[in-house]
Amino acid sequence: MAYTLGEAAKASGKSKGTISKAIKSGRLSAVKQDTGAFRIEAAELHRVYPKTVDENQNRTPQTVFQTPENTPSVRELQARLEAAQERLADRDAVITDLREDRDRWRQQASALLADQRPVPQLVTEPALQPHQPVVQPPKGFWKRLFG
Incomplete structure (x- = not known):
């Protein structure tokens, strides 16, 4: 049975980065496939990182529920609810x-x-007389300097 990197991380309880570093450092041997994914043999993985036991499999209904000593009282819960x-x-x-x-x-x-918005008014330019020359505004500093 061979694991992928993610499966190996779940089986050992370590992160994928930890497994990857172990492969790169040579502590753990793995085969790199053409797709770039690692295939890690189960025996090799558990040689370096022991297999973890899934906690949910070993739970009994008695351990899932709180014991009466640890259970908050109904009055305490009602007080918390009212405060919230x-x-x-x-x-x-x-x-x-x-x-x-x-x-x-x-x-x-x-x-x-x-109140502050000005009322738009039509601005008309005075009609130019044929004998009046058109006066151009003076050039700015940079226009005069560089033309």
């Missing part, structure tokens, strides 16, 4: 207040912007 609900209600109130403030500020800003 109060915190959520407080946060909801703060969010509502912030939204109202935001809406008021938005209305004020819109009113100020509406």
